[in-house]
Amino acid sequence: MEPTREARATLVDLLDRVLDKGLVLYADIIISLAGVPLIGVNLRAALAGMETMLQYGVMTAWDEHIRAWEHENRRQTEFSIAPEEAASEIALSVPGEKEPIRV
Amino acid sequence: MQITGEPEVTPTIAGDTIVGTEGKYIYCVADSGETVGLGKIGIDENEVYTIGYRDICAVAHRCPAEPYKSDDPEAIEVWVLRHQQVIDAAWERWGTVLPLAFDTIIAAREGSDAEQNTWNWLREEYQNLKGKIERVRGKAEYGVQVFWEPKLIAQNLSETSPEIRQLEEEISTKSRGLAYMYRQKLEGLLRREMEAEGDSCFKDFYRRIKAQVDDIRVEKTKTRKADQGLQMIMNLSCLVARDKYLELGRVLEEIDKIEGFSIRFTGPWPPYSFVGT
Numbered sequence: 188m189e190p191t192r193e194a195r196a197t198l199v200d201l202l203d204r205v206l207d208k209g210l211v212l213y214a215d216i217i218i219s220l221a222g223v224p225l226i227g228v229n230l231r232a233a234l235a236g237m238e239t240m241l242q243y244g245v246m247t248a249w250d251e252h253i254r255a256w257e258h259e260n261r262r263q264t265e266f267s268i269a270p271e272e273a274a275s276e277i278a279l280s281v282p283g284e285k286e287p288i289r290v
Numbered sequence: 291m292q293i294t295g296e297p298e299v300t301p302t303i304a305g306d307t308i309v310g311t312e313g314k315y316i317y318c319v320a321d322s323g324e325t326v327g328l329g330k331i332g333i334d335e336n337e338v339y340t341i342g343y344r345d346i347c348a349v350a351h352r353c354p355a356e357p358y359k360s361d362d363p364e365a366i367e368v369w370v371l372r373h374q375q376v377i378d379a380a381w382e383r384w385g386t387v388l389p390l391a392f393d394t395i396i397a398a399r400e401g402s403d404a405e406q407n408t409w410n411w412l413r414e415e416y417q418n419l420k421g422k423i424e425r426v427r428g429k430a431e432y433g434v435q436v437f438w439e440p441k442l443i444a445q446n447l448s449e450t451s452p453e454i455r456q457l458e459e460e461i462s463t464k465s466r467g468l469a470y471m472y473r474q475k476l477e478g479l480l481r482r483e484m485e486a487e488g489d490s491c492f493k494d495f496y497r498r499i500k501a502q503v504d505d506i507r508v509e510k511t512k513t514r515k516a517d518q519g520l521q522m523i524m525n526l527s528c529l530v531a532r533d534k535y536l537e538l539g540r541v542l543e544e545i546d547k548i549e550g551f552s553i554r555f556t557g558p559w560p561p562y563s564f565v566g567t
Contacts, residue, residue: 188539188540188542188543188546188553188555189539189555190432190433190535190539190555190556190557190558191555191556192556192557192558192559194371197433197556198367198371199514200433200556200559201370201371201374201559202370203509204389204431204559204562204563205370205373205374205389205391205392205562206370206391206392207391208389208391208562208563208565208566209388209389209390209391209394209562209565209566210318210319210388210389210390210391210422210565210566211566212316212390212394212396212411213411216396216397216399216407216411217394217395217396217397218313218355218356218357218395218396218397
């Protein structure tokens with residue numbers, strides 16, 4: 188099986204990565220609004236109609252997500268040295284709501 | 291981070307005018323100290339260039355100190371694709387990059403302009419950035435999503451589970467009212483069997499995939515309209531040595547061949563999921 192990166196077919200995969208991930212900078216040197224980094228924040232609003240946003244549901248949900256991310260990020264940058272990788276959290280959803288399991 | 295025993299290096303600024311309201315849009319950090327212009331390949335045709343510190347550089351363009359924003363999803367798509375294209379260009383040129391998220395803009399702060407702040411950041415984070423570069427050197431990220439067809443899986447489970455079969459037989463002998471209650475019970479049982487099946491598939495596939503990759507991240511599963519009737523049961527980001535992806539592909543092909551399961555395999559991506567904290 189060969190991987191694909193055909194632009195149209197993988198746009199959602201690209202958005203997932205480009206909007207949510209990547210190297211993190213100290214919040215105090217990047218442009219931010221009220222302590223919330225603007226990485227993709229405005230874009231999320233515009234993309235709310237897109238499939239990639241379904242996971243966030245309503246706007247408040249993604250706002251919380253961003254804040255949580257920011258909080259976590261700040262906490263980790265304060266300790267500066269890259270911490271041991273946190274245990275991977277596995278969110279496996281099958282019909283009938285289920286608690287994520289950890290491996 | 292304090293670097294001792296090193297002569298102080300001066301910022302390498304390529305004919306920049308220092309403006310307090312100017313920002314630096316950062317695409318990635320690359321494995322090269324080269325200070326060079328890459329042409330007008332940036333977002334909105336901006337000139338992309340590098341800000342170097344020792345043997346690493348930030349790939350950037352000059353922009354106003356405000357984020358890119360738009361209400362038009364198509365405009366955003368164009369930006370995001372361009373963001374990726376610039377990273378691809380750097381990736382191809384220097385072999386190893388640490389990609390940043392879209393819209394990461396370094397601002398001027400407390401008397402130092404954005405370019406200086408970028409350079410200071412490279413300097414302070416140098417050891418950390420070098421460590422990350424070493425971790426992803428020669429590797430690429432691949433997206434692996436595993437889907438199943440819930441209807442087919444449920445059908446198969448109904449046929450193979452003795453408990454479900456027994457319940458179904460009992461239903462046929464019951465009065466209408468009782469049959470309704472039995473059907474509720476059957477649905478609950480089926481749901482639990484699906485969960486157990488999902489768990490066991492997850493563990494099995496995870497183990498087989500993990501054996502083929504250098505690093506792995508478990509992402510949240512998503513529901514997308516485009517996946518019509520399919521349900522994502524695994525969403526993984528895998529870091530794989532460039533020449534090893536064929537072996538991963540072989541394992542994925544095995545899973546893809548199992549009845550009721552399918553795989554989505556994307557990449558190679560720059561290692562977005564492996565450069566965070």
